[in-house]
Amino acid sequence: xxxxxxxxTIELPSVTTDSDGNAFVTKRINLKGGQRHQLLQxxxxxxxxxxxxxxxxxxxxxxxxxxxxxxxxxxxxxxxxYPAGGDNSILFKQxxxxxxxxxxxxxxxxxxxxxxxxxxxxxxxTDHVYINxxxxxxxxxxxxxxxxxxxxxxxDKNVPILEHSIGVLQESHDAxxxxxxxxxxxxxxxxxxxxxxxxxxxGGMRPEHTITPIAANxxxxxxxxxxxxxxxxxxxxxxxxxxxxTMSAFDSxxxxxxxxxxxxxxxxxxxxxxxxxxxxxxxxxxxxxxxMF
Numbered sequence: 001x002x003x004x005x006x007x008x009t010i011e012l013p014s015v016t017t018d019s020d021g022n023a024f025v026t027k028r029i030n031l032k033g034g035q036r037h038q039l040l041q042x043x044x045x046x047x048x049x050x051x052x053x054x055x056x057x058x059x060x061x062x063x064x065x066x067x068x069x070x071x072x073x074x075x076x077x078x079x080x081x082y083p084a085g086g087d088n089s090i091l092f093k094q095x096x097x098x099x100x101x102x103x104x105x106x107x108x109x110x111x112x113x114x115x116x117x118x119x120x121x122x123x124x125x126t127d128h129v130y131i132n133x134x135x136x137x138x139x140x141x142x143x144x145x146x147x148x149x150x151x152x153x154x155x156d157k158n159v160p161i162l163e164h165s166i167g168v169l170q171e172s173h174d175a176x177x178x179x180x181x182x183x184x185x186x187x188x189x190x191x192x193x194x195x196x197x198x199x200x201x202x203g204g205m206r207p208e209h210t211i212t213p214i215a216a217n218x219x220x221x222x223x224x225x226x227x228x229x230x231x232x233x234x235x236x237x238x239x240x241x242x243x244x245x246t247m248s249a250f251d252s253x254x255x256x257x258x259x260x261x262x263x264x265x266x267x268x269x270x271x272x273x274x275x276x277x278x279x280x281x282x283x284x285x286x287x288x289x290x291x292m293f
Contacts, residue, residue: 002156003040006031010133011047012146017137022080025133025146026064031154033127034164038155040121042092044110047147050098054137057082060092060152062124065132066177078136084181085111088174091122091129125159125167 008029015023031037044058055078059065065082072081072095085093096108131150137143159167283291 004154004156006129006150006152006154008131008150008152009047010131010146010148010150014051014142014144015135015146016142017135017139019139020079021077021137021139021141022067023135023143024067025135027131028064029129029131031127031129032156034158034161035127035156036123036125036159036164036167037129038121038123038157039091039152040155041151041153043151044094045149045151046096046098047149048145050146051144052137052141053097053099054135054143055095055097056136057093057095057134058148059083059090059130059132059134060150061089061130061132061175062091062126062128062171063089063175064130065089066175067134068177068181069179070181072134072136080134082132082134083178089171091124123167124171125164126171 006029008027010025010027012025015025017023039060042060055072055076057072059082067080068083069079070081072078082093083090090111092110092112094108094110099107129152133148135143135146285291
């Protein structure tokens with residue numbers, strides 16, 4: 001394991017928010033190329049107390065993190081947060097509330113949590129990593145005395161050029177910004193009870209029948225082992241096969257009288273139609289090639 005330690009700082013005399021109350025700070029750290037990097041540990045430390053209280057979200061990513069159109073705190077008027085911590089483009093994310101009064105302390109949460117981040121296994125292939133900071137407060141406000149320290153522990157490993165190139169391409173695509181994300185679905189109690197269990201309410205090709213030990217044959221065809229076998233036409237058998245392969249409505253039981261694997265033991269001619277009893281014999285040329293007719 002080739003472990004490398006990256007220490008970096010972001011120090012600014014002041015930052016000024018825009019008309020929406022946002023200020024963005026980005027710093028790039030170059031890494032050795034042609035390697036697969038595993039982000040083992042991340043630590044972030046606030047070196048100073050700011051001149052006023054503000055919120056800040058910090059993201060470590062393989063490419064610059066792009067602000068979205070989603071809100072950070074709608075009640076406080078804080079907008080344009082970074083992508084969620086679970087997004088593929090995000091290696092580490094922390095949000096904190098910086099308190100200018102040293103007696104009040106700092107409120108912070110991070111993803112992955114500190115317990116998981118101490119033994120992380122996030123992989124990336126790019127030859128750089130970005131520290132992105134989103135400072136949020138009142139519109140057109142200047143915050144002074146900005147100072148942060150970062151520590152990243154990386155496990156670097158040489159990989160084939162093909163694996164590295166595909167990894168870099170994937171990370172480049174993952175970094176493309178989704179301005180609005182909506183990937184959850186509202187469900188009611190009745191929907192969950194009726195559509196999730198039993199699963200046959202979603203429709204499909206499955207039977208409602210069960211095989212009884214004394215009448216196994218009647219499960220497949222219209223006969224009964226205890227009585228004389230009734231004559232069944234080829235057309236009727238084909239209809240049974242068609243019934244077994246017919247999709248049902250989403251709120252109906254699977255199948256129509258027949259199981260979907262009905263054709264398992266049926267003659268090919270019954271299922272597919274008439275076929276030639278004996279195939280055409282092969283004819284060979286003098287050189288051994290098969291002659292086609």
